[in-house]
Amino acid sequence: xxxxxxxxxxxxxxxxxxxxxxxxxxxxxxxxxxxxxxxxxxxxxxxxxxxxxxxxxxxxxxxxxxxxxxxxxxxxxxxxxxxxxxxxxxxxxxxxxxxxxxxxxxxxxxxxxxxxxxxxxxxxxxxxxxxxxxxxxx
Amino acid sequence: xxxxxxxxxxxxxxxxxxxxxxxxxxxxxxxxxxxxxxxxxxxxxxxxxxxxxxxxxxxxxxxxxxxxxxxxxxxxxxxxxxxxxxxxxxxxxxxxxxxxxxxxxxxxxxxxxxxxxxxxxxxxxxxxxxxxxxxxxx
Amino acid sequence: xxxxxxxxxxxxxxxxxxxxxxxxxxxxxxxxxxxxxxxxxxxxxxxxxxxxxxxxxxxxxxxxxxxxxxxxxxxxxxxxxxxxxxxxxxxxxxxxxxxxxxxxxxxxxxxxxxxxxxxxxxxxxxxxxxxxxxxxxx
Numbered sequence: 571x572x573x574x575x576x577x578x579x580x581x582x583x584x585x586x587x588x589x590x591x592x593x594x595x596x597x598x599x600x601x602x603x604x605x606x607x608x609x610x611x612x613x614x615x616x617x618x619x620x621x622x623x624x625x626x627x628x629x630x631x632x633x634x635x636x637x638x639x640x641x642x643x644x645x646x647x648x649x650x651x652x653x654x655x656x657x658x659x660x661x662x663x664x665x666x667x668x669x670x671x672x673x674x675x676x677x678x679x680x681x682x683x684x685x686x687x688x689x690x691x692x693x694x695x696x697x698x699x700x701x702x703x704x705x706x707x708x
Numbered sequence: 709x710x711x712x713x714x715x716x717x718x719x720x721x722x723x724x725x726x727x728x729x730x731x732x733x734x735x736x737x738x739x740x741x742x743x744x745x746x747x748x749x750x751x752x753x754x755x756x757x758x759x760x761x762x763x764x765x766x767x768x769x770x771x772x773x774x775x776x777x778x779x780x781x782x783x784x785x786x787x788x789x790x791x792x793x794x795x796x797x798x799x800x801x802x803x804x805x806x807x808x809x810x811x812x813x814x815x816x817x818x819x820x821x822x823x824x825x826x827x828x829x830x831x832x833x834x835x836x837x838x839x840x841x842x843x844x845x846x
Numbered sequence: 847x848x849x850x851x852x853x854x855x856x857x858x859x860x861x862x863x864x865x866x867x868x869x870x871x872x873x874x875x876x877x878x879x880x881x882x883x884x885x886x887x888x889x890x891x892x893x894x895x896x897x898x899x900x901x902x903x904x905x906x907x908x909x910x911x912x913x914x915x916x917x918x919x920x921x922x923x924x925x926x927x928x929x930x931x932x933x934x935x936x937x938x939x940x941x942x943x944x945x946x947x948x949x950x951x952x953x954x955x956x957x958x959x960x961x962x963x964x965x966x967x968x969x970x971x972x973x974x975x976x977x978x979x980x981x982x983x984x
Contacts, residue, residue, distance in 0.1 A: 572881045572984055574951050605710050607747050607842055609883050609947050614958035615899040622802045623753040627785035628795065635778065635799050640911065647903035657904065661911050664898040668961070671747050671809050671947050673842040675712050680840045682752035685806070702956045704883055704949040706844070706982070708710055743848045745885050745980055760940040761891040765923035766933065773916065773937050809885050809947050811980040813850050818978045820890035823944070844982070846848055 571708060573601035576613075577701045581691035585636045585662060589624045590701060591686045594672075595679060597703045604677040606707015611669040613700040616659040616693040618666035624686035632690075636662050642694065659692040666690065674707055709846060711739035714751075715839045719829035723774045723800060727762045728839060729824045732810075733817060735841045742815040744845015749807040751838040754797040754831040756804035762824035770828075774800050780832065797830040804828065812845055849877035850980045852889075857967035857975045861912045861938060865900045866977060867962045870948075871955060873979045880953040882983015887945040889976040892935040892969040894942035900962035908966075912938050918970065935968040942966065950983055 575597050579588045590610065598608055610619050622628060639662075646657025672687065673680040681687070691699045713735050717726045728748065736746055748757050760766060777800075784795025810825060811818040819825070829837045851873050855864045866886065874884055888895050898904060915938075922933025948963065949956040957963070967975045 574881060574949060605712060605842075606844065609949055611947070611949050611956060613956060613961070615897055615961040620802045621753055621806045623786075623798055625786070625789075627789035628798055631784045631786050631795050631799060632802060635803075639777075639915075646907045648899075648901070648907050651901075651903035657907050660899055660904055661907060664896045664908060665911075665942060666803060667805055667943055667946060668897045669946050669948070670805060670807050671749070672807070673712060673747055673749050673840045675840065675842070680749060680751060685751070685753040702949045702951065704881075704951070706882065743850060743980075744982065758940045759891055759944045761924075761936055763924070763927075765927035766936055769922045769924050769933050769937060770940060773941075777915075804941060805943055808943060808945050809887070810945070811850060811885055811887050811978045813978065813980070818887060818889060823889070823891040 571603050572706050574704045579699050581697055581699045583691055583693045583695045584642060585633045586691045587629050587688050589686045589688055594687055594703055598674055598705055601705040603674055603705050603707035606674045607671050608674055609671045609704040610687055611702045612689055613702060616663045617699055618663050618690045619670050620666060621685045622688055623684040624688060656694040659694055662692040709741050710844050712842045717837050719835055719837045721829055721831045721833045722780060723771045724829045725767050725826050727824045727826055732825055732841055736812055736843055739843040741812055741843050741845040744812045745809050746812055747809045747842040748825055749840045750827055751840060754801045755837055756801050756828045757808050758804060759823045760826055761822040762826060794832040797832055800830040847879050847984060848982050853977045855975050857973055859967055859969045859971045860918060861909045862967045863905050863964050865962045865964055870963055870979055874950055874981055877981040879950055879981050879983040882950045883947050884950055885947045885980040886963055887978045888965055889978060892939045893975055894939050894966045895946050896942060897961045898964055899960040900964060932970040935970055938968040
């Protein structure tokens with residue numbers, strides 16, 4: 571069985587972190603799959619998908635850690651060439667990676683108690699962000 | 709065909725790296741799958757899964773590289789808010805990501821000769837760590 | 847349906863970035879899969895797979911960002927122990943991760959307009975690099 575859906579989020583950029591866990595649980599429920607995998611993929615080259623304990627203090631830590639590594643004020647050949655000022659967004663996204671795949675076992679996503687699935691939008695301003703969730707299994 | 713199993717490891721934390729390749733090969737063997745994928749997922753928000761040449765010198769390099777990026781002594785909003793002192797563990801885990809998916813081709817995991825599948829436990833002390841391996845294919 | 851193929855690239859090392867998107871589209875076409883996933887996995891412990899906007903300025907930014915984090919001149923226990931001088935290559939590869947899994951929906955890879963699938967060869971010289979693409983679905 572294969573069941574895919576897009577999720578959409580209105581994001582503010584600069585590594586804005588959104589919890590998708592509830593929506594993904596609903597998609598898995600609609601899929602009818604009790605054992606398999608849920609592939610979660612960020613569409614576009616300036617966003618990432620990972621897991622995190624989704625609580626405000628840690629969300630702030632993650633945004634600051636990304637700012638430390640690749641600052642929004644860094645110079646980049648990309649920004650200088652294209653004038654779109656988001657070289658840092660691309661670096662953050664490509665480093666963290668566009669997707670994770672989460673197992674589904676006995677009808678539930680296999681996740682720790684404090685482990686949420688998130689999309690991180692690294693772009694340099696508000697936008698609409700799409701994530702595709704592909705559920706496969708039996 | 710779908711076959712899932714949990715693996716468990718007693719870890720010491722601070723990015724303790726454990727080779728899971730042998731155990732995953734056995735799970736693939738029990739699954740009966742000769743072509744497909746093995747999804748390897750760390751349960752919890754303070755561990756990662758990746759591949760590495762699993763030899764002691766490089767394992768030490770990786771632990772030191774993680775310490776350089778996000779030191780166990782770093783200040784974090786997470787640690788200050790919750791008092792659990794493992795903000796660095798969460799950052800390391802979310803950056804590296806909770807899972808990889810390894811292809812299975814003609815009865816074997818597709819891996820380089822010096823490429824092992826590992827779980828890295830970033831938490832700030834010894835614990836029991838669980839990894840789920842979901843094998844899918846034919 | 848399951849369909850797997852190896853891709854090969856002659857690479858120059860030091861985080862040489864190659865666009866695989868066209869070749870992966872062709873593999874998906876040959877697979878006959880219209881809904882499912884394409885797992886893209888770098889064979890070996892000194893390469894990564896991710897997505898990026900594949901344009902020369904950003905490719906240079908990524909190479910420089912990797913050089914900043916783990917310089918080709920860094921000292922490592924791995925290089926000192928084995929004399930193969932590629933400790934930095936292993937660190938870059940294990941951090942970025944060996945694979946991504948891209949959804950296939952209604953006959954096409956789900957990708958942003960400026961989002962390409964790339965292999966990054968971090969090794970310390972020219973070599974032949976292999977990537978395995980496992981397409982699964984219906």
